Structure formats: structure tokens, C-alpha cells
Amino acid sequence: MRKRTKVSVAVVTAVVAALIGTSVLILNRNDRRTNRVAAGQDPAVPVVKTDLVETQQVDGTLGYAGTVTVETDRSSIVTWLPQPGDTITRGEHVYDGDNQPVPLLYGKLPFWRELQEGVADGPDVLILERNLRKLGFGGGLTVDDRFTAATAAAVRKWQKARGADRTGGVEVGDVVVLPGAIRVAQVKARTGTRAAGEILTATGVRKQVTVDLPATKSALAVRGSKVTVGLPDGMNASGKVVTVGTTAKAPPGDDGGDDTPTLPVVIALDDPAVTGALDGAPVTVGFRGAVHKGVLAVPVNALLALAEGGFGVQAVRGDGTKWIVAVELGAFADGRVEIKGNGLTAGLKVTVPAP
Numbered sequence: 001m002r003k004r005t006k007v008s009v010a011v012v013t014a015v016v017a018a019l020i021g022t023s024v025l026i027l028n029r030n031d032r033r034t035n036r037v038a039a040g041q042d043p044a045v046p047v048v049k050t051d052l053v054e055t056q057q058v059d060g061t062l063g064y065a066g067t068v069t070v071e072t073d074r075s076s077i078v079t080w081l082p083q084p085g086d087t088i089t090r091g092e093h094v095y096d097g098d099n100q101p102v103p104l105l106y107g108k109l110p111f112w113r114e115l116q117e118g119v120a121d122g123p124d125v126l127i128l129e130r131n132l133r134k135l136g137f138g139g140g141l142t143v144d145d146r147f148t149a150a151t152a153a154a155v156r157k158w159q160k161a162r163g164a165d166r167t168g169g170v171e172v173g174d175v176v177v178l179p180g181a182i183r184v185a186q187v188k189a190r191t192g193t194r195a196a197g198e199i200l201t202a203t204g205v206r207k208q209v210t211v212d213l214p215a216t217k218s219a220l221a222v223r224g225s226k227v228t229v230g231l232p233d234g235m236n237a238s239g240k241v242v243t244v245g246t247t248a249k250a251p252p253g254d255d256g257g258d259d260t261p262t263l264p265v266v267i268a269l270d271d272p273a274v275t276g277a278l279d280g281a282p283v284t285v286g287f288r289g290a291v292h293k294g295v296l297a298v299p300v301n302a303l304l305a306l307a308e309g310g311f312g313v314q315a316v317r318g319d320g321t322k323w324i325v326a327v328e329l330g331a332f333a334d335g336r337v338e339i340k341g342n343g344l345t346a347g348l349k350v351t352v353p354a355p
Helices: 009-020 123-134 149-161 215-220
Strands: 044-046 048-064 068-080 093-097 100-106 176-178 182-187 194-203 207-214 226-230 236-244 262-269 281-299 304-306 311-316 322-333 336-340 349-351
Touching: 048 215, 048 226, 048 322, 048 336, 068 100, 068 176, 093 194, 100 123, 123 149, 207 215, 207 281, 215 262, 215 281, 226 262, 281 322, 304 322
Parallel strands: 100 176
Antiparallel strands: 044 349, 048 207, 048 281, 068 093, 068 194, 093 100, 182 194, 207 262, 226 236, 226 281, 236 262, 281 336, 304 311, 311 322, 311 349, 322 336
């Protein structure tokens, strides 16, 4: 005998009602109607054989990638600062000290020494020369880790173009080196004051979604897997999982809420522009779960709660005769539900209440 999982009909009825946004009609399975379908009555749709992919919805947060703090140990008067929300790219100044622009260069290693002719070869020289080439000042310059006369000449051209002192060298604090473009999050310093310590905090410029995924659902988050992100305006955006944390963390505080450990998951949006002007907002992330292949399915709102318990669908013959078929429910996905029951076949039509 096939074993059935017992589920409260009241609970499932409430879930189904929530899914279709209405109450669920309760009928007796022996309720047979021989009248033909008339104009204005509920339409009928066929039972289909299809693959259903379960999704699980998890709360997430839309924001920007990464966080970085720009600091200085040089004693200079701050003469210009950007505003929160400003985007700063290669060559643009992050702030001005003593009326001298401090530009952004791209690289993974901060400058720790003065760069000038005669300095020992090093990776910081390579970063400087790569940036000079990208900024259009690398004519005749061999991009390597050696600071040559050609490097000094390129630096002077660059300094002249941005109104800086033409020294031909770069001192510690003359530039800010970060992996890429930044978006200003918060300005810490104030113009007219002496720069010391934090100048500003910033993020990356690409929007992303972060999720604290319950560790019990970690199987849902597979790097490279596709997800759907529900935005506050009701629109959906597609994305994929790019990083999955490997160390679970406990939820903060002890407020009596869910104490399930979570894993940090980062999602990249396929088209960040779909989020519009939103800088940060709560979102809902749909992770793909189990795939049910070749199952019979109907729209969720085709289900009827039976008076004697369980669920059914109202089948319709070609001549308009209707009868109730008791069904077992399987997976829910994309507004449809998997059903099993005696006499169910693909193509059989069932009624769906008009909205």
C-alpha cells in the first residue's frame, strides 16, 4: 500500500488560498453536474504534462558590492570633497588636499614608497605605468616594473594635465589605489580641516544582492545557478549566485526570533539597470530547488477543497458534463501544482474559476 504524507487540509487550504489570492471552494467529490457549460461560466484548461521547478523564496538586500575606507596619513588641508552617491573612476580625484587633486588609480597594491627615477624595480611601478597607459600618457613608455626616464616624463605630462606640481615622481599619499571604480557612501572629512585618518567610505559601483541564507537551505545556493529577484516595485530581475560563504554565522542578538545559523550568499544581477534609481532596498530571492520531471499539473486556482478532506479538481467532458476528481498534491511552481489522481491524463480539461 502506498504511504501518504498526512498534511492538515486547513493548512494547505490556507496556503492555496494565499497563492491564488482568494478563498477555496469546498465541494463534495460526489457532486456531479450534468448541465452543459454555458457562456459566462468558469473556463476550462487542460491538464498538462510538464517539468516543474520548485523555488524557495528568501529575503535579501539590494546594495552595492564591497566596502572600502579611504584614509590618509598626510597632514594637508582638505580643499574639496565628493558627495555621497558620486562615482569616481580611474584618473578622477577622490579628494583635494592643499588644493592638489588626489586621483584614483586602479590596482590591488597600495603605494608604500616614493616612486621616482632610481627607485628599485617593483609591482607598484608596474601599477603606475599601467594606469599612465590607460589614461593616455603612455606614449613611448614600456609598461614593466622599472621606473625609467620615460616613466618620469609620462608622470610629468599627467601631472600637468590635472594641474598638479610637475615633479615627475609620485609620493605616498599623492594617489589612492583601489581595485576599480568606487561609489562614495559616506564622507568622513570636512573641507577646511586638516586631513588625518578617514576621508570617506565607498563601495563598488556594481549593484548586487546579498542573502543570509539559512544553513539548512544551503543546498539551494550553488555558484553559477540562476535566481529570480523580486524588486520592491513588483518587477522581477534575473541573476546568478556568484559567491557562497563557507562559514555559518549565528543571527545577531537574542530577540526571540529565528536562531538558525546562516551563510552569506552574493548574487550578481544580469542587468543592474532594471533596479533603476534604487540604491538599497529589501528584495525577495527565488532559488531554484528540486526539479519534478514529466508530472501532471494544473493552475493552482483549479484546486477545490473537498468537504470530506483533501483536494480535487472539477473535470469537464466534451459534452459539458462535470465531475470531481480527488487529487494528491505535489510540487508548487510558477502558479501551477503537481497533481495525482485516478483517471487524470494530459489533455483532460478542468475548470478554473474566473478571476
